[in-house]
Amino acid sequence: MKLKSSLFLVLIVIAFVCKGQDKFEKYFENKTLRIDYLMGGDAKSQTVFLKELKEEPHWGGSTVNLIDKFGYGTFCFKLYDVESNELIYSKGFNSLFQEWQTTAEAKEMKRAFYQVNVMPFPKKTARFVLESRKWDGTMEKIWEYKIDPTNYFIIRDKPIPVPFTKVMGKGSTEESVDIAFIAEGYTTKEIDKFKADVKRVAGYLMDVPPFNKYAKRFNIYALESVSEESGTDVPGENIYKNTAVNTTFYTFDVPRYLTTFDIKALHDICANVPYDQIYVLINTDRYGGGGFYNYYSSCSADNELTYEVSSHEFGHGFAGLADEYYNSKVAYDGFYNLEIEPWEPNITTMVDFDSKWKDMLDESTPVPTPRTPAFQKTIGVYEGGGYSAKGIYSPVQDCKMKSNKEKHFCPVCQRAIEQMILYHIGE
Structure with a gap:
């Protein structure tokens, strides 16, 4: 009986995968449509300005899981088939613009940030819808654009060639997580160092x-x-x-915050390979980095804490994990609305804790859970996280998303990462 049940489950999985692949073949070509735009505004407003559309030769994402099931991100884009009005692709993401909106500067002036979204190239006319998360947690449409895939104004020139080496992995693109590491601050004489650094950091x-x-x-x-x-x-x-993608410390005037605003350059370089995630590896031994969900991750190549920082930032960029620290300097003011449940899987305001890690708690664990030695290794609900000492709670007393003292992610973060990996590889 157990053997028959296992066989039945296998057949269900195979049928699901085939159905997803059929949908991909029905609506998409195996290459990328890239939409570039400016997102501008201030603390209370945002406007979108189209820059260009491009066809690129590789598609690095899944051909099975096309619709975002997580609901993560401050923004989300959706692609609808115009003829049937069916949702055929969607993806949540964060951006530097959204972070900047919470800074003091955004209360005094307007700025614009370059943004790129990539998706499989549609075979038929499609409708691109961009949504933004409001303060109350709901999503609202902020821009819409109809895409005719035969439009001769879609740029179809070949990517500017950038040499690359595949340093790890032998799996097919559609069944793997493809990470494009970009060399930043490496001169011609330092390219061998870059390739060695990628092997080392990817190994981390x-x-x-x-x-x-x-x-x-x-x-x-x-x-x-x-x-x-x-x-x-x-x-x-x-x-x-003078560097390839113009990275900088002191992002939003925080010395350790190491990012780039040059999103166009990142994607121009990455167009040479199939990619799910972008990782900017920066040739410096200073402590720093950054990570943004489905946007990019970055870190210093040679700092003594690169092992810790590299995966912390990728936790942001790949799995949408929140920072769990609450006593370090940040540029943000009132980043989270304490009256709603944050979308990140590893913090909670207790507004809807059932949707988070409640199922992982032991029945004997008090909620909230005191930060005392007795619960040092216990999954609980500890006040402090998301840049706030009050009103936001995290799963453990220390985690890779809280400090560099902890080498590993906590069980809650691990579960979230594993779910994201399975989604990307089509399982």
Whole structure:
């Protein structure tokens, strides 16, 4: 009886996968449509300005899981088939613009940020809908654009060639997580160092559970984007370097925050390979990095804490994990609305805790859970997280998403990461 049940489950999975692939073949070509736009505004407003549409030669995503099932991200884009009005693709994401909106500067002026969304190339006319999460947690449409895939104004030139090496992985693109590592601040003479750094940092990622369990399902590409100068900008010390994707410390005037606003350059470089995730590896030994859900991740290549930081930032970029610390300097003011449940899987305001890790708690664990030695290794509900000491709760007393003291993700974060891996590889 057990054998028959197992066979039945296998047949169900196979049928589901075939159905997903049929849908992909019905609506999409196996290449990428890229939509570039500017997202501008201030703390209370946002406007979208179309820049261009491009056809790119590779599709790095799943051909089975086409509709976002997580509901993560401050933004989401959806693609509808015009003829049937069927939702055929969707994806949530974060951006630097959304973070900037919570800074003091955004209360005084308007700014615009470059944004890129990629999706499989539609065979027929489609409707692109961009949504933004409001303060009350609901999503609202902020822009819509009809896409005719035969439009000759869709740019179809070949990507500017960037040499690359596949340093890890032998799986098919549609059944793997494809990470494009971009060289930043590496001169021509330092490209061999970059390739060695990618192998090392990718090894750091794959060493951390649950990534280690699925290491064979990751394809790692090292894109050799050469910089004129070595290193990166440090504005607080008047250091400026001419580099491939214009990274900088002091993002939003936080010294350790190491990011780039040059999203166009990132995607121009990555167009040479199939990719799910972008990782900017920066040739510096200073402590720093950044990570944004389905946007990109970044970190210093040579800091003594690169092992810890690399996977922390990828936790943001890949799985949408929130920061669990609450006593470090950040640029944000009132980042979370305490009256609604945050979308991130590893923090809660207790408004809808049933949707989070309540099922992982032991019945004897008090809620809220005191931060005392007696519960040091216990999954609980500890006040403090999401940049706030009050009103936001996290699953454990310390986690990779809280501090560099903890080498591994907590069980709640691990579960969220594993769910995301399975989604990407089509299982």
